[in-house]
Amino acid sequence: MSENVGVKLLAVKGMxxxxxxxSAKWAAIERCARxxxxxxGYRELRTPIVEYTPLFVRSIGEATDVVEKEMYTFxxxxxxxxxxxxxxxxxxxxxLLEHGELARDPVVRWYYAGPMFRHERAQRGRYRQFYQLxxxxxxxxxxxxxxxxxxMLVEIFTSLGIGGLETLVNSVGxxxxxxxxxxxxxxxxxxxxxxxxxxxxxxxxxxxxRVLDCKSPSCQTQVADAxxxxxxxxxxxxxxxxxVRAGLNALGxxxxxxxxxxxxxxxxxxxxxxxxxxxxxxxxxxTLGAGGRYDALVAELGGPATPAIGFAFGMERVAxxxxxxxxxxxxxxxxxxxxxxxxxxxxxxxxxxxLRAAGLVAEMEHRAVSLKAQFKRADRLGxxxxxxIGDTELAEGVIVLRDMQAGTQERVPRAELVAATQxxxxxx
RNA sequence: GUGGGUGUAGCUCAAUAGGUAGAGCACCAGGCUGUGAACCUGGUGGCUGUGGGUUCGAGCCCCAUCACUCACCCCA
Numbered sequence: 078m079s080e081n082v083g084v085k086l087l088a089v090k091g092m093x094x095x096x097x098x099x100s101a102k103w104a105a106i107e108r109c110a111r112x113x114x115x116x117x118g119y120r121e122l123r124t125p126i127v128e129y130t131p132l133f134v135r136s137i138g139e140a141t142d143v144v145e146k147e148m149y150t151f152x153x154x155x156x157x158x159x160x161x162x163x164x165x166x167x168x169x170x171x172x173l174l175e176h177g178e179l180a181r182d183p184v185v186r187w188y189y190a191g192p193m194f195r196h197e198r199a200q201r202g203r204y205r206q207f208y209q210l211x212x213x214x215x216x217x218x219x220x221x222x223x224x225x226x227x228x229m230l231v232e233i234f235t236s237l238g239i240g241g242l243e244t245l246v247n248s249v250g251x252x253x254x255x256x257x258x259x260x261x262x263x264x265x266x267x268x269x270x271x272x273x274x275x276x277x278x279x280x281x282x283x284x285x286x287r288v289l290d291c292k293s294p295s296c297q298t299q300v301a302d303a304x305x306x307x308x309x310x311x312x313x314x315x316x317x318x319x320x321v322r323a324g325l326n327a328l329g330x331x332x333x334x335x336x337x338x339x340x341x342x343x344x345x346x347x348x349x350x351x352x353x354x355x356x357x358x359x360x361x362x363x364t365l366g367a368g369g370r371y372d373a374l375v376a377e378l379g380g381p382a383t384p385a386i387g388f389a390f391g392m393e394r395v396a397x398x399x400x401x402x403x404x405x406x407x408x409x410x411x412x413x414x415x416x417x418x419x420x421x422x423x424x425x426x427x428x429x430x431x432l433r434a435a436g437l438v439a440e441m442e443h444r445a446v447s448l449k450a451q452f453k454r455a456d457r458l459g460x461x462x463x464x465x466i467g468d469t470e471l472a473e474g475v476i477v478l479r480d481m482q483a484g485t486q487e488r489v490p491r492a493e494l495v496a497a498t499q500x501x502x503x504x505x
Numbered sequence: 506g507u508g509g510g511u512g513u514a515g516c517u518c519a520a521u522a523g524g525u526a527g528a529g530c531a532c533c534a535g536g537c538u539g540u541g542a543a544c545c546u547g548g549u550g551g552c553u554g555u556g557g558g559u560u561c562g563a564g565c566c567c568c569a570u571c572a573c574u575c576a577c578c579c580c581a
Contacts, residue, residue: 142579200575209581341580391581417539448539456541
Protein backbone atom coordinates (compact mmCIF):
# COMPACT_ATOMS: atom_id res chain seq x y z
CA MET A 78 0.00 0.00 0.00
CA SER A 79 2.74 2.42 0.87
CA GLU A 80 5.24 1.77 -1.94
CA ASN A 81 3.23 3.40 -4.63
CA VAL A 82 2.60 6.44 -2.54
CA GLY A 83 6.29 6.77 -1.98
CA VAL A 84 7.15 6.66 -5.66
CA LYS A 85 4.36 8.76 -7.00
CA LEU A 86 2.84 11.56 -5.01
CA LEU A 87 -0.89 11.60 -5.41
CA ALA A 88 -3.74 13.48 -3.79
CA VAL A 89 -5.60 11.49 -1.18
CA LYS A 90 -8.24 9.23 -2.70
CA GLY A 91 -11.48 11.01 -3.34
CA MET A 92 -9.96 14.44 -2.81
CA UNK A 93 -9.29 16.61 -5.81
CA UNK A 94 -7.24 19.58 -6.85
CA UNK A 95 -9.09 22.38 -8.58
CA UNK A 96 -6.83 23.90 -11.19
CA UNK A 97 -7.32 26.88 -13.44
CA UNK A 98 -9.48 27.47 -15.33
CA UNK A 99 -11.89 25.41 -13.21
CA SER A 100 -10.91 27.36 -10.13
CA ALA A 101 -12.24 30.50 -11.83
CA LYS A 102 -15.56 28.77 -12.31
CA TRP A 103 -15.63 27.88 -8.64
CA ALA A 104 -14.92 31.46 -7.70
CA ALA A 105 -17.76 32.60 -9.93
CA ILE A 106 -20.20 30.18 -8.32
CA GLU A 107 -19.16 31.29 -4.88
CA ARG A 108 -19.45 34.94 -5.85
CA CYS A 109 -22.94 34.40 -7.17
CA ALA A 110 -24.07 32.49 -4.10
CA ARG A 111 -22.65 35.06 -1.72
CA UNK A 112 -24.45 37.82 -3.57
CA UNK A 113 -27.75 35.99 -3.18
CA UNK A 114 -27.06 35.23 0.49
CA UNK A 115 -26.17 38.84 1.24
CA UNK A 116 -29.22 40.10 -0.60
CA UNK A 117 -31.35 38.04 1.78
CA GLY A 118 -29.64 39.27 4.92
CA TYR A 119 -27.52 36.21 5.60
CA ARG A 120 -24.09 36.81 7.09
CA GLU A 121 -21.04 34.63 6.92
CA LEU A 122 -20.15 32.10 9.59
CA ARG A 123 -16.73 30.49 9.61
CA THR A 124 -16.18 27.50 11.85
CA PRO A 125 -13.30 25.08 12.26
CA ILE A 126 -13.14 22.15 9.91
CA VAL A 127 -13.07 19.73 12.83
CA GLU A 128 -15.35 19.31 15.82
CA TYR A 129 -15.44 16.97 18.77
CA THR A 130 -17.03 13.79 17.53
CA PRO A 131 -20.09 13.73 19.84
CA LEU A 132 -21.44 16.87 18.21
CA PHE A 133 -22.01 15.03 14.94
CA VAL A 134 -23.20 11.84 16.59
CA ARG A 135 -25.81 13.72 18.57
CA SER A 136 -27.02 15.96 15.78
CA ILE A 137 -26.85 13.82 12.66
CA GLY A 138 -27.95 10.66 14.45
CA GLU A 139 -26.22 7.55 15.68
CA ALA A 140 -27.88 5.21 13.20
CA THR A 141 -27.31 7.26 10.05
CA ASP A 142 -24.83 6.13 7.41
CA VAL A 143 -22.90 9.33 7.76
CA VAL A 144 -22.17 8.67 11.41
CA GLU A 145 -22.04 4.91 11.21
CA LYS A 146 -19.45 4.53 8.49
CA GLU A 147 -18.51 7.76 6.76
CA MET A 148 -16.84 10.00 9.32
CA TYR A 149 -13.16 10.82 9.36
CA THR A 150 -12.59 10.38 13.07
CA PHE A 151 -9.32 10.26 14.97
CA UNK A 152 -7.92 11.09 18.35
CA UNK A 153 -5.69 14.11 18.79
CA UNK A 154 -2.64 14.28 21.02
CA UNK A 155 -4.82 14.96 24.00
CA UNK A 156 -6.77 11.76 23.34
CA UNK A 157 -9.88 13.67 22.38
CA UNK A 158 -12.10 12.31 19.62
CA UNK A 159 -12.05 14.67 16.67
CA UNK A 160 -14.02 14.44 13.43
CA UNK A 161 -13.62 16.20 10.10
CA UNK A 162 -17.01 17.80 9.58
CA UNK A 163 -19.29 15.80 7.28
CA UNK A 164 -21.79 18.66 6.97
CA UNK A 165 -22.26 22.22 8.14
CA UNK A 166 -25.38 22.42 10.26
CA UNK A 167 -24.02 20.83 13.42
CA UNK A 168 -21.16 23.31 13.64
CA UNK A 169 -23.50 26.21 13.05
CA UNK A 170 -25.76 25.17 15.91
CA UNK A 171 -22.77 24.60 18.13
CA UNK A 172 -21.42 28.07 17.36
CA LEU A 173 -24.85 29.58 17.86
CA LEU A 174 -25.09 28.17 21.38
CA GLU A 175 -21.43 28.57 22.29
CA HIS A 176 -21.59 32.31 21.66
CA GLY A 177 -25.09 32.87 22.95
CA GLU A 178 -26.13 34.50 19.72
CA LEU A 179 -29.82 34.00 20.35
CA ALA A 180 -29.63 36.12 23.48
CA ARG A 181 -28.42 38.99 21.35
CA ASP A 182 -30.94 38.55 18.57
CA PRO A 183 -33.85 36.09 18.39
CA VAL A 184 -33.32 35.73 14.65
CA VAL A 185 -29.95 34.63 13.33
CA ARG A 186 -29.23 34.05 9.67
CA TRP A 187 -25.89 32.66 8.62
CA TYR A 188 -24.27 31.20 5.55
CA TYR A 189 -21.09 29.19 5.29
CA ALA A 190 -18.82 27.81 2.61
CA GLY A 191 -16.11 25.23 2.83
CA PRO A 192 -14.99 21.65 2.48
CA MET A 193 -16.85 18.73 4.07
CA PHE A 194 -15.59 15.18 4.45
CA ARG A 195 -17.24 11.82 4.14
CA HIS A 196 -15.37 8.58 3.81
CA GLU A 197 -17.40 6.89 1.11
CA ARG A 198 -16.57 5.50 -2.29
CA ALA A 199 -16.03 8.33 -4.75
CA GLN A 200 -17.88 8.54 -8.02
CA ARG A 201 -19.04 11.24 -10.39
CA GLY A 202 -20.36 14.18 -8.38
CA ARG A 203 -19.44 12.56 -5.09
CA TYR A 204 -16.11 12.93 -3.38
CA ARG A 205 -14.58 12.34 0.02
CA GLN A 206 -13.75 15.99 0.31
CA PHE A 207 -16.45 18.11 -1.21
CA TYR A 208 -17.14 21.80 -1.04
CA GLN A 209 -20.48 22.94 0.27
CA LEU A 210 -22.23 26.28 0.51
CA UNK A 211 -25.20 26.55 2.77
CA UNK A 212 -27.42 28.73 4.91
CA UNK A 213 -29.02 28.36 8.31
CA UNK A 214 -31.80 30.51 9.74
CA UNK A 215 -32.63 30.29 13.45
CA UNK A 216 -35.62 31.63 15.27
CA UNK A 217 -38.20 31.72 12.50
CA UNK A 218 -40.89 29.05 12.43
CA UNK A 219 -43.13 30.57 9.80
CA UNK A 220 -43.38 28.78 6.45
CA UNK A 221 -42.65 31.88 4.42
CA UNK A 222 -38.98 31.58 5.26
CA UNK A 223 -39.01 27.99 4.02
CA UNK A 224 -40.32 29.26 0.70
CA UNK A 225 -37.77 32.03 0.67
CA UNK A 226 -34.88 29.65 1.19
CA UNK A 227 -36.07 27.29 -1.51
CA UNK A 228 -36.34 30.27 -3.84
CA MET A 229 -32.79 31.31 -2.95
CA LEU A 230 -31.48 27.93 -3.93
CA VAL A 231 -33.31 28.02 -7.22
CA GLU A 232 -32.22 31.58 -7.86
CA ILE A 233 -28.56 30.72 -7.43
CA PHE A 234 -28.78 27.85 -9.88
CA THR A 235 -30.78 29.70 -12.49
CA SER A 236 -28.57 32.74 -12.39
CA LEU A 237 -25.63 30.41 -13.03
CA GLY A 238 -27.36 29.35 -16.22
CA ILE A 239 -28.44 25.90 -15.07
CA GLY A 240 -31.61 24.66 -16.72
CA GLY A 241 -33.80 21.61 -16.28
CA LEU A 242 -34.26 22.18 -12.57
CA GLU A 243 -36.78 20.27 -10.55
CA THR A 244 -37.83 21.43 -7.10
CA LEU A 245 -39.26 18.85 -4.74
CA VAL A 246 -40.94 19.62 -1.44
CA ASN A 247 -42.20 17.39 1.32
CA SER A 248 -42.86 17.30 5.02
CA VAL A 249 -41.59 14.54 7.23
CA GLY A 250 -43.91 15.73 9.97
CA UNK A 251 -43.42 16.85 13.51
CA UNK A 252 -42.11 14.84 16.43
CA UNK A 253 -45.60 13.36 16.99
CA UNK A 254 -46.33 12.58 13.33
CA UNK A 255 -43.28 10.64 12.40
CA UNK A 256 -43.66 7.65 14.74
CA UNK A 257 -47.27 7.33 13.66
CA UNK A 258 -46.38 7.29 10.01
CA UNK A 259 -43.48 5.00 10.61
CA UNK A 260 -45.78 2.49 12.26
CA UNK A 261 -48.23 2.69 9.39
CA UNK A 262 -45.47 2.19 6.86
CA UNK A 263 -44.03 -0.79 8.66
CA UNK A 264 -47.50 -2.29 8.92
CA UNK A 265 -47.79 -1.98 5.16
CA UNK A 266 -44.35 -3.33 4.32
CA UNK A 267 -43.95 -6.07 6.88
CA UNK A 268 -46.28 -8.55 5.11
CA UNK A 269 -44.33 -7.92 1.89
CA UNK A 270 -40.93 -8.21 3.46
CA UNK A 271 -39.88 -11.05 1.14
CA UNK A 272 -40.42 -8.92 -1.94
CA UNK A 273 -38.02 -6.23 -0.74
CA UNK A 274 -34.36 -6.08 -1.58
CA UNK A 275 -31.97 -7.27 1.16
CA UNK A 276 -31.03 -3.70 2.02
CA UNK A 277 -34.63 -2.72 2.51
CA UNK A 278 -35.39 -5.77 4.59
CA UNK A 279 -32.76 -4.48 6.94
CA UNK A 280 -34.06 -0.92 6.71
CA UNK A 281 -37.48 -2.08 7.75
CA UNK A 282 -36.08 -2.38 11.23
CA UNK A 283 -33.65 0.53 11.24
CA UNK A 284 -35.12 3.25 9.05
CA UNK A 285 -38.25 2.20 7.19
CA UNK A 286 -38.70 5.64 5.61
CA ARG A 287 -35.67 4.96 3.47
CA VAL A 288 -37.47 2.13 1.71
CA LEU A 289 -39.54 4.83 0.06
CA ASP A 290 -36.79 6.08 -2.19
CA CYS A 291 -35.02 2.79 -2.83
CA LYS A 292 -34.26 2.44 -6.53
CA SER A 293 -34.79 -1.31 -6.69
CA PRO A 294 -37.78 -1.99 -8.97
CA SER A 295 -39.24 -4.61 -6.67
CA CYS A 296 -39.16 -2.21 -3.73
CA GLN A 297 -40.73 0.47 -5.86
CA THR A 298 -43.61 -1.87 -6.60
CA GLN A 299 -44.16 -2.61 -2.94
CA VAL A 300 -44.00 1.04 -2.09
CA ALA A 301 -46.30 2.21 -4.85
CA ASP A 302 -49.46 1.87 -2.80
CA ALA A 303 -47.85 2.43 0.57
CA UNK A 304 -49.50 4.94 2.87
CA UNK A 305 -48.38 8.49 2.14
CA UNK A 306 -46.82 10.60 4.82
CA UNK A 307 -49.07 13.40 3.73
CA UNK A 308 -52.04 11.50 5.17
CA UNK A 309 -50.31 11.16 8.51
CA UNK A 310 -49.34 14.73 9.11
CA UNK A 311 -50.87 16.48 12.09
CA UNK A 312 -52.79 19.70 11.56
CA UNK A 313 -49.77 21.85 12.31
CA UNK A 314 -47.47 20.09 9.86
CA UNK A 315 -50.20 19.99 7.23
CA UNK A 316 -50.84 23.71 7.57
CA UNK A 317 -47.15 24.44 7.48
CA UNK A 318 -46.66 22.53 4.24
CA UNK A 319 -49.58 24.42 2.72
CA UNK A 320 -47.94 27.63 3.86
CA VAL A 321 -44.68 26.70 2.17
CA ARG A 322 -46.49 25.97 -1.05
CA ALA A 323 -48.39 29.24 -0.86
CA GLY A 324 -45.09 31.03 -0.41
CA LEU A 325 -43.53 29.27 -3.37
CA ASN A 326 -46.51 30.14 -5.51
CA ALA A 327 -46.30 33.75 -4.43
CA LEU A 328 -42.66 33.72 -5.51
CA GLY A 329 -43.44 31.91 -8.74
CA UNK A 330 -41.25 28.93 -7.91
CA UNK A 331 -42.39 25.85 -9.80
CA UNK A 332 -42.33 22.83 -7.52
CA UNK A 333 -43.81 19.45 -6.85
CA UNK A 334 -44.79 17.80 -3.60
CA UNK A 335 -42.92 14.52 -3.38
CA UNK A 336 -44.20 12.47 -0.44
CA UNK A 337 -41.30 10.06 -0.80
CA UNK A 338 -38.64 12.69 -0.37
CA UNK A 339 -36.80 11.50 2.72
CA UNK A 340 -33.65 13.05 4.04
CA UNK A 341 -30.82 10.96 5.39
CA UNK A 342 -30.03 12.90 8.54
CA UNK A 343 -32.05 12.42 11.70
CA UNK A 344 -32.45 16.05 12.66
CA UNK A 345 -34.91 16.93 9.94
CA UNK A 346 -38.47 17.77 10.99
CA UNK A 347 -41.32 19.11 8.92
CA UNK A 348 -40.29 20.69 5.64
CA UNK A 349 -37.72 18.93 3.48
CA UNK A 350 -36.77 19.97 -0.02
CA UNK A 351 -34.41 19.17 -2.79
CA UNK A 352 -33.43 20.77 -6.08
CA UNK A 353 -32.45 18.30 -8.77
CA UNK A 354 -31.33 18.69 -12.32
CA UNK A 355 -32.73 16.47 -15.04
CA UNK A 356 -30.36 15.29 -17.75
CA UNK A 357 -27.07 17.10 -17.67
CA UNK A 358 -23.60 15.92 -16.92
CA UNK A 359 -24.01 14.74 -13.37
CA UNK A 360 -24.30 10.99 -13.67
CA UNK A 361 -26.25 9.31 -10.93
CA UNK A 362 -25.97 12.21 -8.51
CA UNK A 363 -28.60 14.62 -9.72
CA THR A 364 -29.30 16.42 -6.48
CA LEU A 365 -27.63 19.81 -6.58
CA GLY A 366 -28.84 21.12 -3.28
CA ALA A 367 -31.13 20.11 -0.46
CA GLY A 368 -32.29 21.12 2.95
CA GLY A 369 -35.10 21.29 5.43
CA ARG A 370 -36.31 22.20 8.87
CA TYR A 371 -34.70 21.00 12.05
CA ASP A 372 -36.92 22.60 14.66
CA ALA A 373 -35.84 20.30 17.47
CA LEU A 374 -32.08 20.29 17.04
CA VAL A 375 -31.16 23.48 18.88
CA ALA A 376 -32.98 22.27 21.97
CA GLU A 377 -31.55 18.79 21.63
CA LEU A 378 -28.08 20.25 21.75
CA GLY A 379 -28.88 22.11 24.93
CA GLY A 380 -30.20 25.42 23.68
CA PRO A 381 -33.60 27.08 23.95
CA ALA A 382 -36.40 25.64 21.81
CA THR A 383 -35.70 27.36 18.51
CA PRO A 384 -37.13 26.66 15.09
CA ALA A 385 -34.52 26.44 12.36
CA ILE A 386 -34.15 25.73 8.68
CA GLY A 387 -31.28 25.48 6.26
CA PHE A 388 -29.97 24.10 3.03
CA ALA A 389 -26.68 23.33 1.39
CA PHE A 390 -25.50 22.68 -2.12
CA GLY A 391 -22.44 20.97 -3.51
CA MET A 392 -19.90 23.02 -5.42
CA GLU A 393 -18.60 20.11 -7.49
CA ARG A 394 -22.05 19.18 -8.69
CA VAL A 395 -22.94 22.73 -9.60
CA ALA A 396 -19.64 23.18 -11.45
CA UNK A 397 -20.27 19.96 -13.38
CA UNK A 398 -23.76 21.09 -14.31
CA UNK A 399 -23.05 24.68 -15.32
CA UNK A 400 -23.09 24.98 -19.08
CA UNK A 401 -20.56 27.81 -19.43
CA UNK A 402 -16.95 26.80 -20.09
CA UNK A 403 -14.62 27.54 -17.21
CA UNK A 404 -12.37 29.81 -19.27
CA UNK A 405 -15.20 32.29 -19.52
CA UNK A 406 -14.66 33.21 -15.90
CA UNK A 407 -10.98 33.94 -16.11
CA UNK A 408 -9.90 37.57 -16.18
CA UNK A 409 -9.19 38.88 -19.67
CA UNK A 410 -5.66 40.04 -20.30
CA UNK A 411 -5.78 43.61 -21.55
CA UNK A 412 -2.16 44.14 -22.35
CA UNK A 413 1.02 42.13 -22.59
CA UNK A 414 4.34 43.95 -22.38
CA UNK A 415 7.14 42.64 -24.56
CA UNK A 416 10.66 43.78 -23.97
CA UNK A 417 13.67 43.71 -26.22
CA UNK A 418 16.78 43.94 -24.10
CA UNK A 419 17.54 44.20 -20.41
CA UNK A 420 17.09 47.97 -20.17
CA UNK A 421 13.71 47.70 -21.85
CA UNK A 422 12.63 44.98 -19.45
CA UNK A 423 13.35 47.30 -16.59
CA UNK A 424 11.25 49.97 -18.29
CA UNK A 425 8.40 47.47 -18.73
CA UNK A 426 8.26 46.96 -14.99
CA UNK A 427 7.15 50.53 -14.39
CA UNK A 428 4.98 50.68 -17.48
CA UNK A 429 3.07 47.59 -16.35
CA UNK A 430 2.48 49.12 -12.95
CA UNK A 431 1.07 52.27 -14.49
CA LEU A 432 -1.31 50.24 -16.61
CA ARG A 433 -2.49 48.22 -13.64
CA ALA A 434 -2.99 51.35 -11.57
CA ALA A 435 -5.35 52.50 -14.30
CA GLY A 436 -7.37 49.32 -13.88
CA LEU A 437 -5.98 47.32 -16.77
CA VAL A 438 -4.93 43.70 -16.53
CA ALA A 439 -1.29 43.77 -17.55
CA GLU A 440 1.34 41.07 -17.75
CA MET A 441 4.96 41.50 -18.76
CA GLU A 442 7.53 39.05 -20.01
CA HIS A 443 10.28 38.63 -17.47
CA ARG A 444 12.33 36.09 -19.35
CA ALA A 445 14.90 37.07 -21.92
CA VAL A 446 13.28 35.36 -24.88
CA SER A 447 12.85 36.38 -28.50
CA LEU A 448 10.21 38.88 -29.50
CA LYS A 449 8.62 36.20 -31.60
CA ALA A 450 8.23 33.99 -28.58
CA GLN A 451 6.77 36.91 -26.65
CA PHE A 452 4.17 37.61 -29.30
CA LYS A 453 3.33 33.98 -29.46
CA ARG A 454 2.71 33.95 -25.77
CA ALA A 455 0.70 37.16 -25.88
CA ASP A 456 -1.47 35.57 -28.50
CA ARG A 457 -1.93 32.41 -26.52
CA LEU A 458 -2.91 34.38 -23.45
CA GLY A 459 -5.50 36.24 -25.50
CA UNK A 460 -3.99 39.66 -24.87
CA UNK A 461 -6.01 42.45 -26.40
CA UNK A 462 -2.90 44.55 -26.92
CA UNK A 463 0.85 44.22 -26.84
CA UNK A 464 3.19 46.98 -25.80
CA UNK A 465 6.70 46.64 -27.19
CA ILE A 466 9.62 48.42 -25.63
CA GLY A 467 13.15 48.11 -27.00
CA ASP A 468 16.27 50.22 -27.16
CA THR A 469 14.92 52.24 -30.06
CA GLU A 470 11.74 53.09 -28.19
CA LEU A 471 13.67 54.00 -25.08
CA ALA A 472 15.86 56.33 -27.06
CA GLU A 473 12.90 57.96 -28.78
CA GLY A 474 10.68 58.13 -25.70
CA VAL A 475 7.91 56.09 -27.34
CA ILE A 476 6.35 52.66 -27.09
CA VAL A 477 4.88 50.43 -29.77
CA LEU A 478 1.23 49.59 -29.17
CA ARG A 479 -0.09 46.69 -31.17
CA ASP A 480 -3.76 45.82 -31.59
CA MET A 481 -3.74 42.04 -31.55
CA GLN A 482 -7.20 41.74 -33.04
CA ALA A 483 -6.68 44.11 -35.93
CA GLY A 484 -3.05 43.23 -36.45
CA THR A 485 -2.08 46.89 -36.63
CA GLN A 486 0.32 48.87 -34.51
CA GLU A 487 1.46 52.39 -33.88
CA ARG A 488 4.18 54.29 -32.10
CA VAL A 489 2.87 56.27 -29.18
CA PRO A 490 4.68 58.76 -26.95
CA ARG A 491 5.57 57.07 -23.67
CA ALA A 492 3.52 59.63 -21.77
CA GLU A 493 0.38 58.50 -23.58
CA LEU A 494 0.86 54.80 -22.81
CA VAL A 495 -2.06 54.41 -20.45
CA ALA A 496 -4.52 56.54 -22.37
CA ALA A 497 -3.73 54.92 -25.69
CA THR A 498 -3.98 51.41 -24.26
CA GLN A 499 -7.27 52.15 -22.57
CA UNK A 500 -8.59 53.58 -25.80
CA UNK A 501 -7.53 50.49 -27.70
CA UNK A 502 -9.28 48.23 -25.20
CA UNK A 503 -12.56 50.03 -25.78
CA UNK A 504 -12.38 49.37 -29.51
CA UNK A 505 -14.46 46.48 -30.75
C1' G B 506 -18.07 -2.11 2.03
C1' U B 507 -19.85 -4.57 -3.10
C1' G B 508 -19.72 -4.91 -8.54
C1' G B 509 -18.18 -3.30 -13.68
C1' G B 510 -14.72 -0.58 -16.93
C1' U B 511 -9.91 1.47 -17.95
C1' G B 512 -4.37 2.22 -17.30
C1' U B 513 0.57 3.71 -23.88
C1' A B 514 4.24 11.14 -24.41
C1' G B 515 2.01 17.01 -20.48
C1' C B 516 -3.37 16.25 -22.96
C1' U B 517 -6.68 13.19 -26.48
C1' C B 518 -5.86 8.56 -28.50
C1' A B 519 -3.59 4.74 -32.39
C1' A B 520 -0.57 0.21 -32.82
C1' U B 521 -3.62 -5.24 -38.06
C1' A B 522 -3.15 -12.53 -36.00
C1' G B 523 1.79 -11.63 -29.80
C1' G B 524 7.21 -9.43 -34.06
C1' U B 525 12.05 -3.20 -33.07
C1' A B 526 6.18 1.99 -29.80
C1' G B 527 3.07 6.14 -33.44
C1' A B 528 -0.22 10.49 -34.58
C1' G B 529 -2.73 15.01 -33.38
C1' C B 530 -2.59 18.90 -29.85
C1' A B 531 0.85 21.39 -26.64
C1' C B 532 5.97 22.93 -25.94
C1' C B 533 10.93 24.56 -28.17
C1' A B 534 13.78 26.11 -32.56
C1' G B 535 14.05 27.60 -37.64
C1' G B 536 11.57 29.37 -42.38
C1' C B 537 10.52 35.92 -41.30
C1' U B 538 18.54 38.27 -37.94
C1' G B 539 12.38 43.46 -33.45
C1' U B 540 6.27 40.85 -34.28
C1' G B 541 1.13 36.34 -32.76
C1' A B 542 -2.98 33.08 -34.82
C1' A B 543 -2.39 30.12 -40.80
C1' C B 544 1.35 27.19 -43.39
C1' C B 545 6.12 24.33 -43.85
C1' U B 546 10.61 21.91 -41.59
C1' G B 547 13.10 19.99 -37.53
C1' G B 548 13.42 18.96 -32.22
C1' U B 549 12.37 17.74 -26.77
C1' G B 550 9.36 14.23 -24.68
C1' G B 551 7.77 6.79 -23.17
C1' C B 552 11.45 1.14 -18.83
C1' U B 553 3.38 1.00 -22.47
C1' G B 554 0.90 1.98 -13.90
C1' U B 555 3.90 -1.76 -10.98
C1' G B 556 5.60 -6.91 -9.98
C1' G B 557 5.61 -11.79 -11.61
C1' G B 558 4.35 -15.69 -15.40
C1' U B 559 3.76 -18.00 -20.56
C1' U B 560 6.85 -17.34 -25.12
C1' C B 561 12.53 -17.38 -29.32
C1' G B 562 9.86 -12.70 -28.66
C1' A B 563 4.55 -9.35 -24.67
C1' G B 564 1.68 -2.62 -25.14
C1' C B 565 -1.22 -7.03 -26.71
C1' C B 566 -2.11 -13.46 -23.42
C1' C B 567 -2.33 -15.16 -17.80
C1' C B 568 -1.95 -13.94 -12.40
C1' A B 569 -1.29 -10.43 -8.68
C1' U B 570 -1.07 -5.51 -7.09
C1' C B 571 -1.81 -0.28 -7.27
C1' A B 572 -4.31 3.78 -9.36
C1' C B 573 -8.21 6.05 -11.85
C1' U B 574 -13.25 5.78 -13.24
C1' C B 575 -18.53 4.47 -13.33
C1' A B 576 -22.44 2.23 -10.67
C1' C B 577 -24.73 0.17 -5.96
C1' C B 578 -25.43 1.50 -0.64
C1' C B 579 -25.91 6.54 0.91
C1' C B 580 -25.75 11.46 -0.10
C1' A B 581 -24.32 17.65 -1.70
